[in-house]
Amino acid sequence: MVHKAVIPAAGLGTRFLPSTKAQPKEMLPIIDTPTIQYVVQEAIDSGIDDILIISGKGKRAIEDHFDRNFELEMSLVNKEDKRLYNEVRRISDMANIHFIRQKELNGLGDAIYYARLHTGDEPFAVLLGDTIIDSVIPVTQQLIDVYEQYRQTIIGVEQVPEDKVDRYGIVGGKRMSDRILEISELIEKPSVEESPSNLAIAGRYILTPEIFKAIEKTKRGKNNEVQLTDAMRILLRRESIFSCTIEGKRYDIGNKLDYLKTIVEFALKRKEFADPFSTFLKETVNTLPN
Ligand code: UTP
Numbered sequence: 572m573v574h575k576a577v578i579p580a581a582g583l584g585t586r587f588l589p590s591t592k593a594q595p596k597e598m599l600p601i602i603d604t605p606t607i608q609y610v611v612q613e614a615i616d617s618g619i620d621d622i623l624i625i626s627g628k629g630k631r632a633i634e635d636h637f638d639r640n641f642e643l644e645m646s647l648v649n650k651e652d653k654r655l656y657n658e659v660r661r662i663s664d665m666a667n668i669h670f671i672r673q674k675e676l677n678g679l680g681d682a683i684y685y686a687r688l689h690t691g692d693e694p695f696a697v698l699l700g701d702t703i704i705d706s707v708i709p710v711t712q713q714l715i716d717v718y719e720q721y722r723q724t725i726i727g728v729e730q731v732p733e734d735k736v737d738r739y740g741i742v743g744g745k746r747m748s749d750r751i752l753e754i755s756e757l758i759e760k761p762s763v764e765e766s767p768s769n770l771a772i773a774g775r776y777i778l779t780p781e782i783f784k785a786i787e788k789t790k791r792g793k794n795n796e797v798q799l800t801d802a803m804r805i806l807l808r809r810e811s812i813f814s815c816t817i818e819g820k821r822y823d824i825g826n827k828l829d830y831l832k833t834i835v836e837f838a839l840k841r842k843e844f845a846d847p848f849s850t851f852l853k854e855t856v857n858t859l860p861n
Contacts, residue, residue: 573694573715573777574621576614579682580607580700581627581673586826595630597700599824601837602844606824607633608662609703615666617711619696622666623689625682627673634670639663678796680786687783694718694779702774703833706819710775717751717815718777724803724812726754727775729821736766740800742814743767750816757804757812759793770814772800773821781806 584596597607607624614622626633640659647656669689673682683697696711704710714725728742743756744767756767776799785806792798803812822833835852838844 573696573718574619575623575690575693576619576621576696576698576711577623577625577683577686577690578607578610578614578698578700579625579673579679580630580633581625581676581682582701582825583676584701584825587830593629595633596825597630598632598636599830601703601824601833602841605636606703607700608636610698610700611637611665611668613704613709613711614696614698616709617696617715619711620666622668623686624668624670624700625673625685626670627676630672637663637665637668676796677791678794679799680789680797680802683778683799683802684783684786684797687780690780692780694777697776697778699774701823701825703822703824704773704775704817704819705822706817708818710773710817710819713817713819714775714777714815717813721811721813723810724779724782724806725777726803726812726814727773727817728752728770728814729773729817731769731771733766733769734763736760736769736771737762739771741766741768742770742772744814747813750818752814754807754812754814757800757807759798759800770816773817774823775817781810785809 580595580597584591587596598605601609611622624633643659644656647659671685673685686695696715698711710727714727717725726742731739737760740757740759741761742752742754744752744754747753758767782802785802786797788805789797789802792801806812823829824833838848
């Protein structure tokens with residue numbers, strides 16, 4: 572059973588400066604809900620009851636968001652705003668959430684390594700704190716289902732346009748079923764010619780404790796950081812790794828254009844905004860030059 576999750580959220584978010592100078596990018600709101608709240612909700616909806624957030628310098632707002640705020644609660648009680656009161660209480664009761672600080676920003680592999688004492692000898696899910704995936708079945712649940720079948724590391728992947736493979740970590744291997752590959756290759760940002768497929772790593776994983784030994788052996792790679800993909804390549808020499816094509820739509824909040832698109836799509840899905848916002852969008856589109 573996978574019941575623990577690790578959410579790395581310590582990164583600098585340099586692609587989102589200046590907004591991320593003094594606030595975590597994982598707290599960037601999609602209208603009124605911080606990105607990381609969607610990520611935590613996906614974990615909970617997938618049966619996870621224990622979450623470790625890898626935090627760091629300047630990330631206090633994440634801890635405060637999932638903590639209780641008695642002053643705010645009292646003020647909502649006094650205003651008799653039951654709906655907002657319940658929402659605020661729900662957030663602080665979402666799950667058993669723990670925090671650990673990544674002391675130096677040495678990359679995603681290094682961030683995951685901080686989880687080793689917390690996860691012990693259990694498999695665990697990893698959900699990147701800056702990536703929302705909108706789906707019918709929560710994506711972490713989809714990967715847990717595949718893990719139950721293979722009992723090995725599972726990487727969530729998604730199809731990307733063939734001419735854009737050089738932006739992603741790409742997997743290649745033997746097809747086991749429609750959605751599942753037994754991985755034989757893991758390449759970070761390959762050229763279009765050398766890419767073994769168009770299946771890109773999508774920010775969701777099920778990892779086993781074996782990953783920690785692999786991280787220990789991983790030398791610093793791109794950006795002089797310990798990359799999780801490099802550690803998984805070391806792991807691949809010793810054991811099988813599978814990928815599962817996720818069913819859902821991925822939103823990478825860490826880059827500005829995708830963030831903008833996310834807000835528009837989520838606003839159109841919200842009952843209270845769908846009509847007025849689509850009217851506004853149509854009017855705006857009409858003012859655009861052809
Ligand atoms: P990114 O590489 O997208 O985050 O990592 P970043 O480094 O903050 O982004 P830029 O390139 O500077 O804009 C994906 C996730 O992994 C976390 C990030 O917080 C993000 O949620 N991360 C990354 C860590 O926790 N520690 C790290 O050392 C690196």
